[in-house]
Every structure is written in C-alpha cells, then in structure tokens.
C-alpha cells in the first residue's frame with residue numbers, strides 16, 4: 001500500500017511537471033516579434049528562448065549557433081523624438097539593423113539596441129545594454145556594454161580553426 005502511494009505521488013508530480021513545462025513553453029518560452037517577421041533572418045541551431053525581436057526600424061540577422069538566455073530584447077524600433085508630441089508615434093522604417101554573428105552568446109536580460117553588430121563567438125554578459133559594435137571573441141558587460149576581456153585561444157581550443165562564415 002505504501003509503495004503504491006509512493007508511485008502514485010511520483011506519477012502525479014511527473015504529470016504536473018510535464019503540464020507546467022508545456023504551459024511555460026507554449027505561452028512564455030517563445031520568441032516575440034514586434035514588427036514585420038520577414039525582416040528577421042535566423043540561422044541554424046539558434047536557441048531564441050523568449051527573445052523579443054523588434055523589427056520596426058531594421059533587419060535582424062542572427063547567425064548559426066547563436067545562443068540566447070531569457071528575456072533578451074533586440075530593439076531596432078525608434079520613435080522620432082525630434083517631432084512634437086502628437087507626431088512622435090512616427091517610427092523610422094529602416095536603418096537600425098542588428099547583426100549577430102555566428103556562435104555569439106547573448107546572456108539573459110541583455111538589451112541590444114540597433115544599429116549594431118555583435119561579433120563572431122563573442123559573449124554579451126547578463127544584463128548588458130549594447131549600443132556599440134562588439135568585436136569577435138570579446139566579452140562585454142555593463143550599461144553601456146564595454147569589453148571586459150577578450151577570449152583567449154586557450155579558452156576556445158579551435159579559435160583559429162573555426163569558420164566565421
């Protein structure tokens with residue numbers, strides 16, 4: 001009887017785990033597009049998590065093998081703040097592209113503000129606000145994001161062998 005109770009409890013807990021994971025994935029774990037979806041180009045084996053892709057004022061190009069933590073925002077959209085209040089809703093249609101090169105890791109809660117290019121195999125630390133280009137193999141952090149260090153060849157064994165294309 002005790003063993004049966006144990007298995008029932010375990011089964012119930014697995015069942016609810018499955019349901020919660022499904023709900024979380026279905027409703028909260030999805031990328032969110034704001035603006036035309038066809039302005040976003042997403043490479044192979046990219047894990048987007050729940051990234052916000054705002055394509056209102058530019059393209060977003062994400063290379064292969066780019067990893068996103070949670071709650072990342074990719075923001076191209078910009079209102080025309082040179083206008084008076086009633087006209088500020090105007091949004092530039094282009095010119096704020098965000099390019100994220102192959103293998104970059106964008107950590108949780110990073111905000112990337114276009115126009116900007118994130119370099120090959122670079123790392124954007126958690127909570128960074130990126131407003132300038134990030135060179136390849138750099139680790140950037142902070143607001144505004146600055147280079148904290150460069151990845152060493154010893155940290156990426158194939159650093160000089162891997163391809164940027």
Ligand SMILES: CC(C)(COP(=O)(O)OP(=O)(O)OC[C@H]1O[C@@H](n2cnc3c(N)ncnc32)[C@H](O)[C@@H]1OP(=O)(O)O)[C@@H](O)C(=O)NCCC(=O)NCCS
Nearest residue numbers: 068069070107108123124125126127128139141142148149
């Ligand atoms: C990117 C990351 C992994 C780098 O870690 P690391 O290699 O151990 O970095 P280091 O400890 O060498 O940091 C170098 C410097 O940057 C600073 N730094 C690191 N992360 C930082 C951050 N998110 N914001 C501000 N500064 C940061 C460190 O304090 C250190 O400063 P110092 O040289 O003045 O001491 C880490 O910063 C990070 O963001 N982790 C979160 C990962 C995440 O989002 N995971 C979710 C799943 S994808």
